[in-house]
Amino acid sequence: MLLLLLGIIVLHVVVLVLLFVSTIVSQWIVGNGHSTDLWQNCSTSSSGNVQHCSLSSVNEWLQSVQATMILSVIFSVLSLFLFFCQLFTLTKGGRFYITGIFQILAGLCVMSAAAIYTVRHPEWHSNSEYSYGFAYILAWVAFPLALLSGVIYVILRKRE
Numbered sequence: 001m002l003l004l005l006l007g008i009i010v011l012h013v014v015v016l017v018l019l020f021v022s023t024i025v026s027q028w029i030v031g032n033g034h035s036t037d038l039w040q041n042c043s044t045s046s047s048g049n050v051q052h053c054s055l056s057s058v059n060e061w062l063q064s065v066q067a068t069m070i071l072s073v074i075f076s077v078l079s080l081f082l083f084f085c086q087l088f089t090l091t092k093g094g095r096f097y098i099t100g101i102f103q104i105l106a107g108l109c110v111m112s113a114a115a116i117y118t119v120r121h122p123e124w125h126s127n128s129e130y131s132y133g134f135a136y137i138l139a140w141v142a143f144p145l146a147l148l149s150g151v152i153y154v155i156l157r158k159r160e
Contacts, residue, residue: 011148019072019139030131
């Protein structure tokens with residue numbers, strides 16, 4: 001049982017790290033000496049040094065992506081906190097429903113953010129020299145892992 005709990009906690013921390021990295025790092029779109037994330041657009045020199053950064057556009061869809069990514073991080077942090085609270089207060093045989101629901105909400109938020117970004121990408125950067133960066137890919141990887149973690153929490157029963 002202890003090994004199972006450790007595995008669940010490790011999975012949750014991995015999801016949390018993926019969410020933090022994909023929200024913060026400036027690599028959602030890369031190419032042609034530029035990198036773009038949810039917060040700013042940066043141009044780099046040939047040696048890889050950042051030369052100039054400007055704020056991202058203020059489009060409503062980009063603000064919704066920013067909000068849902070932040071919500072996914074908040075839901076995941078809350079879920080981890082609730083898991084530890086329920087671990088010590090839940091009665092024997094009880095399920096971690098609240099923890100699971102918050103983790104599933106985190107997964108749905110990151111999926112919504114990545115989907116909105118995917119749909120709006122062609123009209124925002126129509127240049128074919130740009131491609132999706134690793135932070136965008138990490139957001140899509142965090143989605144199924146967060147859902148899996150949430151389902152595991154819902155199924156999990158507390159034992160002595």
